[in-house]
Amino acid sequence: MIALSVLTAAVCLAEPSARLRSTEFEAGLTGVGMAYSFRGGSFGDFTFGPSVRGQALLGGGFTLDGAYLLSVPADAQGVSTSNSLTLRAGYTGEWFQIVVGAVGQYAPEARPTTQFLPSVRAELAFTPRLRFSASLFEHYGVVPVELAWVQDRFYLGYLPPFGGSFGLRVPFGDELSLSLRAAAYKLFDSEVAMIGLAGTIGGER
Amino acid sequence: MSRSLALILLLLCSCNPRPTLPEGQLDPASIGKSFQPGFLFGTATAAHQIEGGNDNDWTRWEQGSYEGGRPHIKNADQSGRATDSWNKFDQDLQLMKDLHSNAYRFSIEWSRVQPTRDTWNEAALTQYLQWAQALRQNGIEPMVTLFHFSLPKWVADQGGFESDQTVEDFDAFVRHVSQRLGGEVDLWCTLNEPNVYVTFGYVLGEWPPGKSDQKLGAEVLTKLAVAHARATKALRETDTLDADGDGRATQIGIAHHVRIFQPATQSVMDESIAGLTDDFFNESFPAAVKTGRLKISIPGTVEMDQPIDGLEGSFDFLGLNYYTRDYVRADLSDPSLSHQYVPRGRPTSDLGWDLYPEGMYLLVKRFSAYGWPIYITENGIADQAGDTRPQFLLQHLSALEKAANEGADVRGYFHWALLDNFEWAEGFGPRFGLFSVDYSDPALPRKPTPAVETFRTVADNLTVHNAGE
Numbered sequence: 185m186i187a188l189s190v191l192t193a194a195v196c197l198a199e200p201s202a203r204l205r206s207t208e209f210e211a212g213l214t215g216v217g218m219a220y221s222f223r224g225g226s227f228g229d230f231t232f233g234p235s236v237r238g239q240a241l242l243g244g245g246f247t248l249d250g251a252y253l254l255s256v257p258a259d260a261q262g263v264s265t266s267n268s269l270t271l272r273a274g275y276t277g278e279w280f281q282i283v284v285g286a287v288g289q290y291a292p293e294a295r296p297t298t299q300f301l302p303s304v305r306a307e308l309a310f311t312p313r314l315r316f317s318a319s320l321f322e323h324y325g326v327v328p329v330e331l332a333w334v335q336d337r338f339y340l341g342y343l344p345p346f347g348g349s350f351g352l353r354v355p356f357g358d359e360l361s362l363s364l365r366a367a368a369y370k371l372f373d374s375e376v377a378m379i380g381l382a383g384t385i386g387g388e389r
Numbered sequence: 390m391s392r393s394l395a396l397i398l399l400l401l402c403s404c405n406p407r408p409t410l411p412e413g414q415l416d417p418a419s420i421g422k423s424f425q426p427g428f429l430f431g432t433a434t435a436a437h438q439i440e441g442g443n444d445n446d447w448t449r450w451e452q453g454s455y456e457g458g459r460p461h462i463k464n465a466d467q468s469g470r471a472t473d474s475w476n477k478f479d480q481d482l483q484l485m486k487d488l489h490s491n492a493y494r495f496s497i498e499w500s501r502v503q504p505t506r507d508t509w510n511e512a513a514l515t516q517y518l519q520w521a522q523a524l525r526q527n528g529i530e531p532m533v534t535l536f537h538f539s540l541p542k543w544v545a546d547q548g549g550f551e552s553d554q555t556v557e558d559f560d561a562f563v564r565h566v567s568q569r570l571g572g573e574v575d576l577w578c579t580l581n582e583p584n585v586y587v588t589f590g591y592v593l594g595e596w597p598p599g600k601s602d603q604k605l606g607a608e609v610l611t612k613l614a615v616a617h618a619r620a621t622k623a624l625r626e627t628d629t630l631d632a633d634g635d636g637r638a639t640q641i642g643i644a645h646h647v648r649i650f651q652p653a654t655q656s657v658m659d660e661s662i663a664g665l666t667d668d669f670f671n672e673s674f675p676a677a678v679k680t681g682r683l684k685i686s687i688p689g690t691v692e693m694d695q696p697i698d699g700l701e702g703s704f705d706f707l708g709l710n711y712y713t714r715d716y717v718r719a720d721l722s723d724p725s726l727s728h729q730y731v732p733r734g735r736p737t738s739d740l741g742w743d744l745y746p747e748g749m750y751l752l753v754k755r756f757s758a759y760g761w762p763i764y765i766t767e768n769g770i771a772d773q774a775g776d777t778r779p780q781f782l783l784q785h786l787s788a789l790e791k792a793a794n795e796g797a798d799v800r801g802y803f804h805w806a807l808l809d810n811f812e813w814a815e816g817f818g819p820r821f822g823l824f825s826v827d828y829s830d831p832a833l834p835r836k837p838t839p840a841v842e843t844f845r846t847v848a849d850n851l852t853v854h855n856a857g858e
Contacts, residue, residue, distance in 0.1 A: 220652075222668070222671070223675075225754075227650075255655045294659075374660045374661050376657060
């Protein structure tokens with residue numbers, strides 16, 4: 185919550201955007217479906233819950249990046265409720281950004297209750313409108329690897345070994361926009377799909 | 390974008406839904422009406438767990454301990470006399486009759502039949518033959534398991550199923566047993582739970598030979614698959630006598646242990662490890678029999694894709710041993726790559742195993758997709774008080790019946806176990822028997838638990854139902 189407060193306050197203190205990205209904050213809902221497959225079927229779970237994410241550009245390009253997802257299972261006989269918190273810090277320049285940190289997951293009913301994964305995102309601009317990003321355990325840790333082209337308000341990603349992602353941002357007024365993100369991939373025998381809808385303050389429009 | 394959205398929606402909607410089973414106390418009179426005519430309803434045991442007086446790799450393991458002094462077997466128990474069923478078969482047969490059961494699954498103790506490579510104990514084989522004859526004379530169909538975890542010491546000393554020689558020796562053992570018992574036995578399980586044998590003996594190191602080596606475990610699983618294929622060929626060549634007059638002299642399968650592996654959370658790590666565990670434990674052996682190729686993938690450790698002669702088409706049925714569900718939390722420091730547990734608040738057996746009858750339905754439906762007839766070759770509960778077993782039995786039969794109603798070709802159910810027994814590394818503590826055994830009394834008396842009446846009522850339902858067909 186402290187991190188979120190910092191992010192929210194930072195929205196109000198946003199510095200002029202001479203950098204690749206600007207301060208932003210968003211809140212919405214995210215659903216995640218996961219299943220492992222076998223001959224003739226699959227066994228899976230669907231979780232759904234509120235999600236927030238944000239990024240604050242502080243002085244000198246220093247960047248704080250964070251996200252939180254509450255995953256509530258649709259079926260009480262399946263996965264446990266969990267909380268995923270991503271905290272990353274890094275630098276945003278005019279043509280690139282890199283943030284490094286971790287995704288911590290807390291699931292009160294799981295044993296052990298906590299799990300940590302590294303989380304990294306790097307982004308490089310080729311033109312003012314076209315960028316390439318590479319990330320590790322992005323989207324609340326749901327996506328292990330994402331390689332994406334970002335153009336204005338749209339991005340399209342490749343999720344190794346078999347998968348893809350896309351995102352879309354629709355502006356409303358000067359500061360608000362509606363964001364849609366989705367991803368689906370297959371890793372070993374597992375299939376994962378994620379979809380999220382959020383309202384965004386600040387950032388690119 | 391529309392294709393991506395369609396893919397996502399497809400993924401989210403395509404999972405096998407968890408079933409809704411009847412809640413509350415089930416009435417035994419309501420169970421069994423959907424099972425097909427000729428449904429086998431019986432009990433199961435294994436030689437080393439009940440016979441007593443064995444001298445094999447397990448009896449040697451039972452005398453040992455881990456570094457630090459902890460005994461291999463809980464409470465330093467040793468199988469010893471076990472329930473002395475080698476000498477009390479007549480009593481045990483009476484228990485089966487008291488249950489009104491029509492099938493019994495038991496195993497042949499290799500070390501008893503072939504104490505050395507060059508020595509065959511024909512008297513022991515004659516006794517097993519007499520058991521099979523007595524069962525059949527009492528309307529009880531025998532199902533015989535040929536390898537149920539224990540090896541002769543001379544086989545263990547040559548490396549057990551790490552060795553190609555053991556495959557040859559197992560082939561000879563199967564041929565010899567088949568020639569003697571084939572006239573009375575049509576239902577054969579070549580192997581019991583090869584996945585459990587590899588996991589406990591070669592990954593976790595808790596059973597003989599006490600090793601912890603995933604790669605070696607995969608090689609042993611391969612040898613077991615070869616041994617199964619060879620045993621199937623041997624049985625089909627040597628057992629040409631149709632004991633029950635159904636036109637088939639042999640029906641061959643394995644007793645395959647299956648579990649529900651539930652990812653602990655929506656963490657991609659939990660999901661992936663649960664999927665990999667499921668693939669190795671539940672899927673690899675049946676898939677190998679379907680395709681003729683054994684494929685095992687444990688990232689960073691084992692990548693195997695090996696054709697095995699005679700494996701494809703070697704099942705006439707698939708036996709499923711179902712007990713429980715595990716929640717899987719990724720833990721890359723553990724040999725199994727995960728920590729497996731049961732969440733607090735779940736109903737459990739005395740061994741802490743999750744009571745999840747829905748898993749019976751899910752797994753029977755799942756493995757029906759292979760096209761083989763299904764026998765439940767084991768299902769049971771450690772329940773010393775005996776008051777949980779009646780509803781456990783009914784709930785699992787209800788789940789099985791639901792699967793049968795939806796088209797699964799379910800041919801039989803064998804409850805584990807007929808009577809209390811030596812539960813491997815857990816010793817004599819867990820009480821799985823429909824009949825309890827008083828180990829403190831030298832006579833080892835058998836006493837019915839409350840589930841006996843439940844079992845008998847269902848058996849009578851089946852008899853009446855079958856008679857009406």
